[in-house]
Amino acid sequence: MITRLPRDYVIYSFSKLHQAKYTAVPGDIVVFETVDALGGQIVDEATTLDSIDWNRVNPATGPLYVEGAKPGDTLIVEIEDIRISDRAVIVVAPGFGALPDRKIKPMVKMLKVEGRRVLFNDVEIEARPMVGVIGVAPEDGELPTGTSGHHGGNMDVALLTAGSRVYLPVFTEGALLAIGDIHVVQADGEICVAAAEASGEVIVKLELVKGKRPRYPVIETGDRYSIIAFGRDLDEAAYRASEEAVLILMRALSVSFEEAYMLSSLVVDLRINQVVDPMKGVRAEIPKNYVKLEHILTQLS
Numbered sequence: 001m002i003t004r005l006p007r008d009y010v011i012y013s014f015s016k017l018h019q020a021k022y023t024a025v026p027g028d029i030v031v032f033e034t035v036d037a038l039g040g041q042i043v044d045e046a047t048t049l050d051s052i053d054w055n056r057v058n059p060a061t062g063p064l065y066v067e068g069a070k071p072g073d074t075l076i077v078e079i080e081d082i083r084i085s086d087r088a089v090i091v092v093a094p095g096f097g098a099l100p101d102r103k104i105k106p107m108v109k110m111l112k113v114e115g116r117r118v119l120f121n122d123v124e125i126e127a128r129p130m131v132g133v134i135g136v137a138p139e140d141g142e143l144p145t146g147t148s149g150h151h152g153g154n155m156d157v158a159l160l161t162a163g164s165r166v167y168l169p170v171f172t173e174g175a176l177l178a179i180g181d182i183h184v185v186q187a188d189g190e191i192c193v194a195a196a197e198a199s200g201e202v203i204v205k206l207e208l209v210k211g212k213r214p215r216y217p218v219i220e221t222g223d224r225y226s227i228i229a230f231g232r233d234l235d236e237a238a239y240r241a242s243e244e245a246v247l248i249l250m251r252a253l254s255v256s257f258e259e260a261y262m263l264s265s266l267v268v269d270l271r272i273n274q275v276v277d278p279m280k281g282v283r284a285e286i287p288k289n290y291v292k293l294e295h296i297l298t299q300l301s
């Protein structure tokens with residue numbers, strides 16, 4: 001069955017307390033119509049950043065109640081397709097991004113999207129559509145859709161393209177999935193704080209794994225699993241990504257912590273997701289040669 005969530009059905013926080021109007025069952029295809037991270041408020045380069053309503057930024061379409069999902073399970077979100085519009089927007093403002101101390105003026109730039117390419121002035125960039133926000137209700141409290149954590153959220157990982165699969169830990173009945181923040185293209189780091197922000201549609205297929213879940217969101221792409229860690233700074237995020245990768249290698253290869261620690265130096269790639277959100281993001285990429293999904297998803301103790 002295909003369920004469609006309209007673009008005006010949005011949340012600005014992830015919470016167990018939200019009521020879901022839409023439901024799906026594992027195996028379903030779900031279309032999330034999404035509005036860009038600026039709430040679709042920037043329509044041309046004359047729109048100034050101080051004219052927009054900041055309560056309407058980072059909308060995520062949802063929540064969706066997934067039948068059968070219970071705390072301790074894993075929700076698998078397979079991205080089937082990302083449909084983008086013919087234009088995107090990027091912004092900079094003082095105090096934001098990797099260089100917040102620079103005295104810059106706020107600036108809005110519209111980018112033309114032509115098929116598989118994005119035009120920045122006359123610079124051609126290959127479009128690589130991805131989703132910034134994919135998350136479920138967190139274990140505790142209410143988290144803004146602009147931040148990330150164990151529940152996913154604003155992960156801003158360039159790997160979240162069509163064909164990738166996200167494994168999210170379920171903390172509440174129905175999981176309460178929400179998706180938003182399409183980027184037509186984003187490089188690792190998302191240096192200036194924004195990417196090529198666009199509205200569009202994200203088409204996903206949902207699956208459940210019962211009774212096991214990952215400690216952090218995990219993204220499966222061609223030949224690897226990426227552990228999506230987060231932290232108040234990159235050191236903390238890198239620590240968590242490394243620690244989780246070592247623990248997974250221990251289980252996968254039945255070796256001591258010391259040996260798994262050594263191996264991680266040889267086979268695990270640490271990469272930066274973004275340095276600009278409230279929680280900075282680092283991922284540990286582990287090739288499938290060394291681990292299976294069963295070593296990543298564990299039973300609740």
Ligand code: CA
Pocket residue numbers: 037132181182183194195197
């Ligand atoms: Ca964004």
Ligand code: CA
Pocket residue numbers: 037132133154156181
């Ligand atoms: Ca984002």
